[in-house]
Amino acid sequence: MKVLVINAGSSSVKYHLYNMPEAEVLARGVVERIGEKNSELSHFFGDKTYTEQTHVKDVAEAMELVLDTLVREDVGVVKSLSEIGGVGHRVVHGGEEFTGSVVVDEAVIASIEKFADLAPLHNPPNLAGIGAVQHRLPDLPQVACFDTAFHSTIPEVAYMYALPYELYEKYHIRRYGFHGISHRYVARRAAAIMDKDKYGINVITCHLGNGCSITAVKQGRSVDTSMGFTPLEGVPMGTRSGDLDPAILFYLGDKGYGVNELNTLFNKKSGLLGISGASNDVRNLVKLAKEGNDRAKLAIDVFCYRIKKYIGAYAAVLGQVDAIVFTGGIGENSVFLRSQICEDLKQIGVELDQAANEATVANEDQISTSDSGIKVFVIPTNEQAAIANDTYKLTKSGRRENRNRTTVMS
Numbered sequence: 001m002k003v004l005v006i007n008a009g010s011s012s013v014k015y016h017l018y019n020m021p022e023a024e025v026l027a028r029g030v031v032e033r034i035g036e037k038n039s040e041l042s043h044f045f046g047d048k049t050y051t052e053q054t055h056v057k058d059v060a061e062a063m064e065l066v067l068d069t070l071v072r073e074d075v076g077v078v079k080s081l082s083e084i085g086g087v088g089h090r091v092v093h094g095g096e097e098f099t100g101s102v103v104v105d106e107a108v109i110a111s112i113e114k115f116a117d118l119a120p121l122h123n124p125p126n127l128a129g130i131g132a133v134q135h136r137l138p139d140l141p142q143v144a145c146f147d148t149a150f151h152s153t154i155p156e157v158a159y160m161y162a163l164p165y166e167l168y169e170k171y172h173i174r175r176y177g178f179h180g181i182s183h184r185y186v187a188r189r190a191a192a193i194m195d196k197d198k199y200g201i202n203v204i205t206c207h208l209g210n211g212c213s214i215t216a217v218k219q220g221r222s223v224d225t226s227m228g229f230t231p232l233e234g235v236p237m238g239t240r241s242g243d244l245d246p247a248i249l250f251y252l253g254d255k256g257y258g259v260n261e262l263n264t265l266f267n268k269k270s271g272l273l274g275i276s277g278a279s280n281d282v283r284n285l286v287k288l289a290k291e292g293n294d295r296a297k298l299a300i301d302v303f304c305y306r307i308k309k310y311i312g313a314y315a316a317v318l319g320q321v322d323a324i325v326f327t328g329g330i331g332e333n334s335v336f337l338r339s340q341i342c343e344d345l346k347q348i349g350v351e352l353d354q355a356a357n358e359a360t361v362a363n364e365d366q367i368s369t370s371d372s373g374i375k376v377f378v379i380p381t382n383e384q385a386a387i388a389n390d391t392y393k394l395t396k397s398g399r400r401e402n403r404n405r406t407t408v409m410s
């Protein structure tokens with residue numbers, strides 16, 4: 001059975017076509033710069049690449065382009081779209097309603113629409129992707145995989161903010177957490193590598209990419225995570241501040257900063273970029289720091305320090321930690337940062353194998369010594385494979401109805 005995985009954002013649509021259950025990628029690609037004159041499709045199939053420059057107005061048009069490309073005689077990989085048995089979508093916000101991936105029906109669509117209030121930049125393009133498939137292939141089952149769902153097991157004590165309770169009741173202000181598909185995928189991989197049941201280990205998963213979040217996984221379930229009501233909370237990121245004293249907002253408000261300006265300042269101009277004044281990209285910062293740029297070094301130091309604090313906090317939350325996992329662009333590639341983050345963690349049982357760390361770039365491996373109390377792994381994330389897997393499980397029978405709201409959390 002073929003499964004199409006869609007990750008639709010406001011300016012790009014990424015896709016992977018899988019043959020399941022083998023999880024073989026038949027084609028993948030991306031439509032970038034949606035809404036601009038110079039939109040571009042990059043399509044990869046076998047060992048070939050096809051690119052096309054064309055104006056793509058919105059997500060719906062991008063989806064049309066993707067579906068048309070998949071069946072083209074010259075660059076396509078299927079004869080007819082009827083060969084596809086299910087479409088899985090990454091959906092950012094599932095509120096408190098979704099505890100796993102679910103087959104899309106009208107009620108699910110209405111809920112995703114409702115939660116657009118909590119994720120105004122993400123849920124609308126996610127929905128547009130679902131709508132475009134529905135329009136073109138109304139009988140094809142679709143599955144929504146939520147970034148928040150893995151964190152639905154976080155207990156009240158960890159998701160409540162110490163604000164008046166009415167704000168939770170009225171506005172649903174609480175910790176939701178994000179990157180859940182990635183945290184779940186790497187936690188399951190860690191269990192598999194350690195030859196343990198997926199519900200048999202405690203792991204601290206560090207997703208360090210453009211966005212960064214750390215999750216405490218107890219016996220296979222998320223019990224706390226660093227991102228909160230929005231992806232702004234937690235460790236500093238490429239351009240996001242992460243945790244800070246909320247009084248800074250009032251102070252800057254008094255100084256004349258407006259709400260939109262503060263939003264841009266904290267989301268787009270802070271983090272590694274804000275401190276360094278030079279770049280949000282760890283590759284550039286490491287290079288600059290080695291050349292003697294103090295602010296680049298400071299940005300890296302703050303980043304690593306704050307990650308280390310979360311690891312320590314989550315070690316306390318979990319009681320016993322079997323493994324720490326690094327994933328995401330930084331976690332998978334930056335030997336330098338992994339080494340700095342794990343420095344001085346011997347007290348909690350972490351001992352990095354420097355040679356193994358240096359040898360592990362963008363591949364899966366253990367980077368701790370064989371007698372390290374806590375194993376440390378680099379595990380490249382694969383959110384699309386996790387979505388393909390959930391979609392396959394929910395749609396392989398060909399049924400589209402969703403009466404009992406069956407969810408999967410593989």
Ligand code: AMP
Nearest residue numbers: 209210211281282283328329330333334
């Ligand atoms: P992601 O959002 O997971 O694609 O991660 C993107 C980020 O990963 C970039 O902004 C870089 O900071 C970081 N990154 C990617 N490749 C490398 C590398 N080879 N070394 C260090 N950092 C990297």
